[in-house]
Structure formats: C-alpha cells, structure tokens
Amino acid sequence: xxxxxxPIDHSGLEVLTIADCLYHLGTARVGRVAFVSDGxxxxxxxxxxxxxxxxxxxTNIGSKLSAAQQELPVAFEVDGIDADRRAGWSVxxxxxxxxxxxxxxVAALYQLGIWPWADTVRRGHWVRILTHEITGRKIVHDxxx
Numbered sequence: 001x002x003x004x005x006x007p008i009d010h011s012g013l014e015v016l017t018i019a020d021c022l023y024h025l026g027t028a029r030v031g032r033v034a035f036v037s038d039g040x041x042x043x044x045x046x047x048x049x050x051x052x053x054x055x056x057x058x059t060n061i062g063s064k065l066s067a068a069q070q071e072l073p074v075a076f077e078v079d080g081i082d083a084d085r086r087a088g089w090s091v092x093x094x095x096x097x098x099x100x101x102x103x104x105x106v107a108a109l110y111q112l113g114i115w116p117w118a119d120t121v122r123r124g125h126w127v128r129i130l131t132h133e134i135t136g137r138k139i140v141h142d143x144x145x
Contacts, residue, residue, distance in 0.1 A: 009137060016136030018053075021091045024136065026050045028078035028091075033057070033129075035067040035074045035097065048076075049114040055093055055129040056100070056109055058116055068097040068127040076129055091136040093129060100126035 007015040016024075025031075026049075033055075034043045044064060048057040055076050059065050067074060074097045081088035100106055109126050 008140070011137075012140070013137040014140045016089065016091065016138055018134060020138075021134045021136040022050065022053060024080070024089060024091045025055065025078055025093070025134075028080070031055070031076055031078040033064060033074055033076050033097075035064075035072055037063040037067065047114065047116060049109075049112040051109065051112065051128070053131050053134065054095075055131075056112070056114065057127055058114060059125050059127055061125070064097075064127060065099065065125050068099045068125075071096050071098050073097075074129055086141070087139050089136060089138040091134065093131055094133040095129040095131045097127055097129055100128050 006017070009015055030045055030047050032043050032045050034041065036042070042063060046057040046059070046064070048055050050056070057064075059068075074095060076093040076095070077090060079088060079090040100109060106126055
C-alpha cells in the first residue's frame with residue numbers, strides 16, 4: 001500500500017504540489033530548455049534561476065536567444081534521479097520564452113546570482129520563460145524490492 005497522501009497519476013507516480021515543483025526548480029542547478037529550431041526539436045542544458053514562478057537564464061547569440069526573440073513556446077525540465085535506489089522526481093515548466101530588455105529588470109536578475117558554468121564566451125542576454133503550466137512527478141514505491 002502506498003503511504004503517500006498525495007495524488008497518484010495514471011503511471012503510478014506521485015503528483016507533486018506547485019510548492020514542491022517550485023522548490024525543485026529553485027534548488028536544481030541545471031535544467032534543460034526544449035524548443036523548435038529550424039523545424040526540429042532541440043533540448044539544451046542551461047543553468048538557471050527562478051524569479052517567482054518563472055525560469056530565467058543567461059545566453060549568448062544563438063538558437064535559445066532566437067527562440068526568445070520570437071517568443072516561441074518552450075518547455076523546461078529539471079530532475080533528480082537516484083538510479084541505485086530507483087527513485088527520483090521531475091518537474092516540467094511549459095511557457096513562452098522572451099528576452100529581457102528592461103534595464104531595471106536585468107539589474108534585478110543579476111541580483112539572483114546566476115552565472116554561466118560554461119564561461120568561454122560572454123552570455124549577456126537574459127531569457128525569461130513566462131510560465132503557463134508547472135507539473136511535477138515523483139517515483140513512489142509500495143515496497144522496496
């Protein structure tokens with residue numbers, strides 16, 4: 001019998017609350033942003049931060065910035081996996097990417113302390129994902145096998 005008081009989805013996964021999802025989004029250091037570029041799906045890793053319930057990250061000229069300039073739909077995912085224990089969680093954000101241009105907003109984002117790990121080129125552009133939906137799931141086990 002499952003001891004979780006939270007809802008279980010059709011696949012037997014625990015449905016995370018919005019608060020749990022925001023916690024995981026705020027503590028995960030790296031996520032993946034997914035979008036369509038030149039007619040093909042692309043998924044790229046980014047280190048990110050949270051501004052309320054919106055994902056923000058820095059980027060350089062390229063496909064991520066182009067998607068934001070076009071205000072394209074995007075998905076963003078973070079997860080935590082323990083393969084040895086067969087445990088983990090995943091959070092998905094669906095929204096629209098947009099560039100951040102307002103100097104006051106940019107200054108506020110710098111205060112979040114988001115610094116690119118790959119620092120070989122300057123990433124002087126900010127992207128914000130305007131959140132439409134946040135969902136999360138967690139693996140639960142009835143018993144340990």
